[in-house]
Amino acid sequence: MNKKKILIVLSVIAVAVAAYLYVSLFASNTKFDKDEVYVFVPTGSKYEDVLxxxxxxxxxxxxxxVVAKIRSYDENVFPGRFLFKKGTGSLGLVSALRHNQPLDLAFNNQESLEKLVSRVSSQIEADSLSLMKAIKDPAFMKKNGFNEETVLGMFIPNTYQFKWNTSAEKFRDKMFAEFENFWTEERKAKAKALDMTPVEVITLAAVVHKETVKADERPRVAGVYLNRLKTEMPLQADPTIIFAMRRKANNLDLVIKRVKGREMLGVDSPYNTYVHTGLPPGPIAMPDISAIDAVLNPEKHDYIYFCASVERFGYHDFTASYAEHVENANKYAEWVNKLGIK
Structure with missing residues (x-):
């Protein structure tokens, strides 16, 4: 074979190799219709698991x-959440599997640790049981000033960035760090001025949060409860009765539309603020930031009583007079009776 033919053969081979490499490395190697999908590789996965x-x-x-072998990915598997884009070639897919994508983990006003860990476990790799175990770890709680009744107060409703393969312990520790960041020197000073700890503020804020959905009314409601605490008057907060009844029934989803009657108001529970003075043992829910700041920045007034308004839906009528409060309460009771609410 002369040199010219050899060159032609070599050229053909080179083109074929180049074409093969291009197809192997860069040509589209995806088969999903969406523009992008996330692939989740659990902790401890082997290369065969990834395949x-x-x-x-x-x-x-x-x-x-072939590309994974060339790039040594078969010997270096990483757990996490990885983004595959439609039309990506094998080289891009292998590269994508090296870049663990963070996610925005969000939770709002969860009413219990059980509901919190259920929501969190639906967003990261750690499961509900491991999250609950980490959060309620006695050594962790004792070190950081919590107990089983108060540890829910460590979680500030918000959106946080996490890696999907975050462990239960790392989630817990980051949430405590966020709790400490939230409690700035200014907030701590305001709590101290109220003669309250941050956990006590959150405990009261949970009651305020449950009493009214109107953020602009929360400082006024907080002022009422702080006035009661100052005079050692029971808080007499209906949301704590509802919480106590749910705990007694071992059903946090129990629907209670009205608080009334001897059975409810006399329920045997440390959360019964009609019977016990002071704050309940811990937060009855996870208050949002507006409720926490409402307690730290309460409206100054002499109101002691408040009752749901029949004229301004969602709001309350406030008074310093018990006689006026009874009048407001009777008006409200008559209104809900007409609606057939029991």
Whole structure:
């Protein structure tokens, strides 16, 4: 074979190799219709596990394996949440599996630790049981000034950035760090001026949060409860009765539309603020920031009583007079009776 033919053959081979490499490295190797999908690789996964995980999204797994071998991914698997974009080649897919994508973990006003860990476990790898165990770890709670009744107060409703493969302990520790960041020197000073700890502020804020959905009314409601605490008057907060009844029934989803009657108002519970003076043992729910700041920045007034208004839906009527309060309460009772609410 002369030199010219050899060059032609070599050129053809080079083109074929180049074409093969291009297809292997850069040509689209995805088979999903969406613009992008997230692939989740659990902690402890092996390379063979990853191949099974990506199979529904990769058109040519053998081609992927060639590139994974070249890039040594088969020996360096990473857990996490990874973004695959439609039309990406094998080289891009292998590269994507090296970049753990953070996510925005959000939780709002969860009413219990059980509901909190259920919501969190639906967003990160850690399951409900491991989250609950980490949060209620006796050593952790004692070190940081919590107990089983108060530890819910550590969680400030918000959106936080996490890696999907975050462990239960790392989630807990970051939430405590966020709790400390939330309690700035200014907030601590305001709590101290009320002769309250941060956990006590949150405990009262949970009651305020449950009493009114109107954020602009919360400082006034907080002022009422602080006035009662100053005079050692029972808080007499209906939301604490509802909480106590739910705990007694072992059903935090129990629907209670009205608080009335001897059975409810006399329920045997440390959360019964009609019977016990002072704050309940811990927060009855997870208050949002507006409720916490309402306690720290209460409206100054002499109101002692308040009752749901029949004229301004969602708001309350306030008074310093017990006689006026009874009048307001009777008006409200008559209104809900007409509505057939029991």
């Amino acid at each position: 099974k995980i990506i199979e529904p999204y990769v058109k040519d797994v053998d081609g992927f394996k």
